[in-house]
Amino acid sequence: MVFDRHLVLDQLGGWRGMVDATLPTLAFIVANSLGGLRPGIVAALGTALLVFALRLVRRESLQQAFSGLFAVGVAVALAAFTGQARDFYVPGIIRNAALTVVLLGSIAIRRPLVGVIAEFLSPSHLGAMAAPGSGLPGLRGRVDRARAVLAPGERDPETGRREPDPDPELHWRDDPRLLRAYSWLTVLWAAVFLLRAAVQGWLWLGSENSDATDLGVVSLLLGVPLTAVEVVVTLWVVSRLHRHRAPVADEQPPGEGPAA
Secondary structure, three states, X not given: OOOOHHHHHHHOOHHHHHHHHHHHHHHHHHHHHHHOHHHHHHHHHHHHHHHHHHHHHXXXXXXXXXXXXXXXXXXXXXXXXXXXXXXXXHHHHHHXXXXXXXXXXXXXXXXXHHHHHHHHHOOHHHOOOOOOOOOHHHHHHHHHHHHHHHOOOOOOOOOOOOOOOOOOOOOHHXXXXXXXXXXXXXXXXXXXXXXXXXXXHHHHHOOOOOOOHHHHHHHHHOOHHHHHHHHHHHHHHHHHHHHHHOHHHHHOOOOOOOOO
């Protein structure tokens, strides 16, 4: 099976998708703390259905819409079955622990998962993010340029598909600098998932027969805000790696943009 990078990019919800995913949890926390478990369940399900409808109106992918609704459904069903508000967060705790193991395991087999994903979505040998300048101030420009390179408008008139990317002269796993950088980025993401699983697990153990509000608040704080920091660091490092792999991009004359 061949995966189309551009199709995968279209399936990702971006920052909007991340925010949408937090709304049912936020609704559960507020309603559960004010009215108890049943109102919390109703609020979470209602918000999840509303987000689902909004995604359909925005014509986002059905896979993304259904996956978000399914995740909330599992959490709500578990909390309703046990009668414990804390069990609403169990799927998230298990997911964080599982991702920690997967990420660390990928390093052990010399296929750091952050590198696998980054090279699939934005191959470094194409230099899509190798714009001049370094540091976070120029990050937005590099991301915009990457979009232009990775999602060109030209398609094969016969098949309607985009032309395949050129093969690299050297595979990224054979480049010691890339392998080392992607390994450390994978460690970073694994550490964050481990932090979430450990803190949430510890709070879960101490929240039996309570509204688990502290567990919910911590889950939110360790969610989007922490992920935003990770993403910024990852993009900055990836942009540096693109400059390493595609130095020609730095030699482009000033004032000239990428070829149309």
